[in-house]
Amino acid sequence: ARVYSGWKGKGKEAEKAFADVVETHPDDFRGYLAKGVFAREIGRPDEATAMFKQAEALAPDGDTKSVVKDVIARANAQGGKKN
Numbered sequence: 001a002r003v004y005s006g007w008k009g010k011g012k013e014a015e016k017a018f019a020d021v022v023e024t025h026p027d028d029f030r031g032y033l034a035k036g037v038f039a040r041e042i043g044r045p046d047e048a049t050a051m052f053k054q055a056e057a058l059a060p061d062g063d064t065k066s067v068v069k070d071v072i073a074r075a076n077a078q079g080g081k082k083n
Contacts, residue, residue, distance in 0.1 A: 029054070
């Protein structure tokens with residue numbers, strides 16, 4: 001999914017790949033976090049916020065949760081393109 005998201009014109013493929021990861025592994029925070037970053041990058045802040053909340057809820061406490069919070073903060077600070 002990340003590879004697709006970096007290729008111009010492959011947004012739909014990236015979107016499907018992120019959705020597949022979340023659907024296949026609903027208890028893994030990493031899919032939600034990645035999908036949230038992607039949503040933020042393409043200008044879907046509401047979707048990103050929902051994904052980030054899920055990622056944070058599923059992330060294990062400790063260092064991992066701290067890293068998740070940092071990734072979310074950076075993604076939000078960078079924003080994304082406008083709709």
